[in-house]
Amino acid sequence: MLLRRLRAAAQTLEGHNPYVPGTDAELHYGYFYAQEFLPGNEFETSVIIVGNRAFAVRRFIQPGDFRTRGSSGRMDWSPAQIGEDVIRLAFRTARKLGAQTVALDILHRDREPVVIELTANYASWVVRECPGHWVLHGDPESGPMEWTDGCTRAADAIFEDFMDELTASGSLRHHGATKELMQG
Amino acid sequence: MALKIAIQPDEVIHRNGERQSFSDRWFQLAEEHGLAAVAVDVFSKDVIAQIASCDAFMWRCDPSALPRLYAKRLLYAIEEGLGLPVFPNLKSSWHFEDKIGQYYFLAAAGIPTPATRIFWKREQAERFCETAEYPFVLKLSAGYQASNVRLVRNREEALFYVDQLFTHGVTGLGYRPASRPRQLLRRLRAVATVAKGEHPDAPTEQTELQHGYFLAQEFLPGNDFDVRITIIGDRAFVFRRLNRPNDFRASGSGRIDWDPRQVGEELIRFAFGVAHKLDAQTVAVDILRRGTEPVIVELTLSYASWAVRDCPGHWTLHGDHETGDLKWVDGSKRPEDAIFTDFVTPLLEARQSLGPLTRAAACP
Numbered sequence: 001m002l003l004r005r006l007r008a009a010a011q012t013l014e015g016h017n018p019y020v021p022g023t024d025a026e027l028h029y030g031y032f033y034a035q036e037f038l039p040g041n042e043f044e045t046s047v048i049i050v051g052n053r054a055f056a057v058r059r060f061i062q063p064g065d066f067r068t069r070g071s072s073g074r075m076d077w078s079p080a081q082i083g084e085d086v087i088r089l090a091f092r093t094a095r096k097l098g099a100q101t102v103a104l105d106i107l108h109r110d111r112e113p114v115v116i117e118l119t120a121n122y123a124s125w126v127v128r129e130c131p132g133h134w135v136l137h138g139d140p141e142s143g144p145m146e147w148t149d150g151c152t153r154a155a156d157a158i159f160e161d162f163m164d165e166l167t168a169s170g171s172l173r174h175h176g177a178t179k180e181l182m183q184g
Numbered sequence: 185m186a187l188k189i190a191i192q193p194d195e196v197i198h199r200n201g202e203r204q205s206f207s208d209r210w211f212q213l214a215e216e217h218g219l220a221a222v223a224v225d226v227f228s229k230d231v232i233a234q235i236a237s238c239d240a241f242m243w244r245c246d247p248s249a250l251p252r253l254y255a256k257r258l259l260y261a262i263e264e265g266l267g268l269p270v271f272p273n274l275k276s277s278w279h280f281e282d283k284i285g286q287y288y289f290l291a292a293a294g295i296p297t298p299a300t301r302i303f304w305k306r307e308q309a310e311r312f313c314e315t316a317e318y319p320f321v322l323k324l325s326a327g328y329q330a331s332n333v334r335l336v337r338n339r340e341e342a343l344f345y346v347d348q349l350f351t352h353g354v355t356g357l358g359y360r361p362a363s364r365p366r367q368l369l370r371r372l373r374a375v376a377t378v379a380k381g382e383h384p385d386a387p388t389e390q391t392e393l394q395h396g397y398f399l400a401q402e403f404l405p406g407n408d409f410d411v412r413i414t415i416i417g418d419r420a421f422v423f424r425r426l427n428r429p430n431d432f433r434a435s436g437s438g439r440i441d442w443d444p445r446q447v448g449e450e451l452i453r454f455a456f457g458v459a460h461k462l463d464a465q466t467v468a469v470d471i472l473r474r475g476t477e478p479v480i481v482e483l484t485l486s487y488a489s490w491a492v493r494d495c496p497g498h499w500t501l502h503g504d505h506e507t508g509d510l511k512w513v514d515g516s517k518r519p520e521d522a523i524f525t526d527f528v529t530p531l532l533e534a535r536q537s538l539g540p541l542t543r544a545a546a547c548p
Contacts (some may be wrong), residue, residue, distance in 0.1 A: 001380075009379040013481035015371060019383045020395075025352075027393045029386075030250040096265065 035116075041107045044068055044116065045082060047090035048103040048127050050157040051058065054090055054134040054145075055127045056082045071123045077130050079147065086113045091140035093118070101158055127154040187531055188220040196246060196488075200438065204489045206244035209520035215221035219528065226258060235262055240531055242271040244520075247281050247486045249392040250325065256280060271527050272485060277463040280485045281326040284399060293461050296479045298472070299402040306350040308396035313342040320399040321432075324357060324394050326347040332357055335403060335432055346398055353395025355387050401430065401481075407472045410434040410481065411447055413455035414468040414492050416522040419513075420455060421492045422447045435470070435482075442495050449510060454478050456505035466523055492519040 008018040021027045043058040049168055059068040090104045091175045103122035106113050132149040191214075193207040207223075214221035224234040226243065237239050241262050241488045245255035259277055263270045272280075279286045290297045298321075303309035321398035322345055334357045336342045344361040348354050362370070374384035407427075414421040424441040425434040455469045458480060468484040493516055502509040 005379055005381055009375045012375045012378045012384065016376060017374070017384060019385075020352045021393075027387065030389065031254075098264075167538065 006171065013135060038107050038109055038114075043076075045086050045106045045113075046103055046122070046126070047082075047087060048101070048122055048154065049090055049099070050101045050154060051095040051126075052091075052163040053148075053152070053157055055130040055152075055154075056087065056090075056134075057084070057126055057130065062068045068133065071126055075126070079130075079132065079134075080109045084145065087134055087145065088140050089113050089135050091151070100161060101154070109154055122154070127152070127157075157158050186218060186220045187528070187535060188222060188238040189214060189528070190222050190224045190235045190241045192224055192226050192241075192243035192245075194244045194246065198488060198490065200490070203436050206523070207242070207518045208490065209241060209518065210524050213249070213521065213524045217528070223406070226254070231258070232261070236266055236449050237269065238268070238270075239529070241268045242527065244271075245280075245486065248390045249387065251375070252281055252391045253392075261380070269531060271523060272465055275462060277485055278306040279462075279483050281515040283323055284325040284397065285480065286483050287399070289462075290458075290480055295458055295461065296474070298404055298474060298481060301400045303398040303400075306346060309346045309350065310343065312398075312400065313339055313346060316342065316400065317402075318342075319403050320358065321403050323399045323401060325397065325399060326392055326394060327356065333433055333435070338402075349395055349398050350386055351395075353393045355385060355391035355393055365398060373391050377443055402474075404472050404474055404479070406436075407432075409441070411451055411478075412468055412487075412491070413447075413452060414466070414473065414487055414519065415455055416461040416463070416466040416519055418501045419517070419522055420452050420532070421495045421500065421517075421519070422452065422499070423495060440491055440494075444496065444499075444512070451478055452499055452501075452510060453505050454480075458483070460505055465526060466519070487519070489519050493517070520524060 010016045019027075025052050041061070043060045046057050046059060048055040056077075056079065058081060059070070059077070060074040061068050062073055086106050089106065093104055094102050099119075101120070103119040105116040105119070108114070130151065132147055133152060134145045135148055136145050137146065137171055189210075191207050191210050194205055195207075196204045198204060198206070211221045211223070222234070222238055223322050224231060224238075224241075228234065241259075243255055243259065245251050256277060259272065260267050260274055263273055274420055275428050279289065284302060287297060287300050287302065291300075301312060303312060316339075318339070319335045319337045320342075322334045322336045322342070326332070334345070336345065340362055345357070346358070359370075379382040385393065409424045409426045411424050422442075424443075426439040426441060426448055427434045427437070442502055451471055454471065458469050459467050462483075466485070467485040470484070471478050471482045472481050473479070495516065496516040498513055498517060502511065
């Protein structure tokens, strides 16, 4: 510890602050965030929602650790292993957010799925590797979910939804203009 | 059952010695109107449950770094997660102490501001300093009162701040370029701090570490005062803040002129236009002149109550901000009262209109 301090002091003497956060980091202070440890979770389920589509993957924890290694550890994409309750929880959360897209990390607290974290900048390849995805029709609690086979890229799904949004608002504007013309 | 409003207590002692507490007044008003007001503690572990047992939530938060960063998150969680009306809501609070966000919003909305450059890369900021017109105004994104605004007079000074902002960051603009012995002394002091195992530029509860950007704004000469217009709903409270002696900054000077005749209708409509574009419950705007054109310099959420209260009256707008009637209402009004009235009135109306429906549902 003393060595570390001396090294830091030397850096300061040269005019560098050893505590400087880099451009990819920020200084954390002024809070303490503690969360219960949930034993018995050998994997976490990442569900990526894009519009009414859900993509899912299981990430296994590292041997001797309680954490996964993000997208660099062992992963499994088989849809049969993913509970419907997990997918519905993800859809419910995304709807509550009103988000265009969001990825959720889900663990189990005994048998109940719980959301650990929301992510906006998920890795695209994880979605593309999914053998298919679920499509939700109606509300997240009871609406029918349909499995669609085949790979879809996140960028494609996002772009498709976004164009639909623009077309919808564009056609509304167009519709308004037409109505005015007809009334005129 | 009476409407139940969760209120987080707040208290500020201003430099003029006056104690300010929006919550004290809101509790008093709630009692006068026969409403239930519940004091909540945002720092307790069951804060969500405390608020969830109420119909609405109010928190007049201090602009200090730590409570503000928390308040923004909690208010959003209550407004969108719990679905309760809150004061301040997201449209009123997103720009809280965020001059960078304010600038981009005003520019995107086509609202005139002083010419502003924001740099996210050191090289671009350095290039700007080579060719910039001096003096210009350097601002930190967060930081209330005048402490985080500097008039930069020459290239050497500008590059000093570029270096600070793109290396270790700053918690304020207090340091100026200094002579070599002084710089050395500063560095030795930092070494001593680091040797103790502490961060030499550690942020505090009031300040935050700011780095990785450079916000430069043109200096507008000839402005001996700024016009502060505080909008609450359809009311505008108006006063002028005269600059500090031998300073270009008016913010925090405490030298205020409340004479309403000194502020033209054009500025009042301008301020209403900004508040409407934001769709904010309340906002205070600071206006300067760029030649003859009024420009918005800053938006403030956590304005001091006393300066608004001491206005001899206020304007009310009827209709849209460009053509609607402006009427003068004589007499002092506390901003706490105006905010409370605006917040509670629609809740009470919704409850009254729901009343018969609920009864009908109960007795089919």
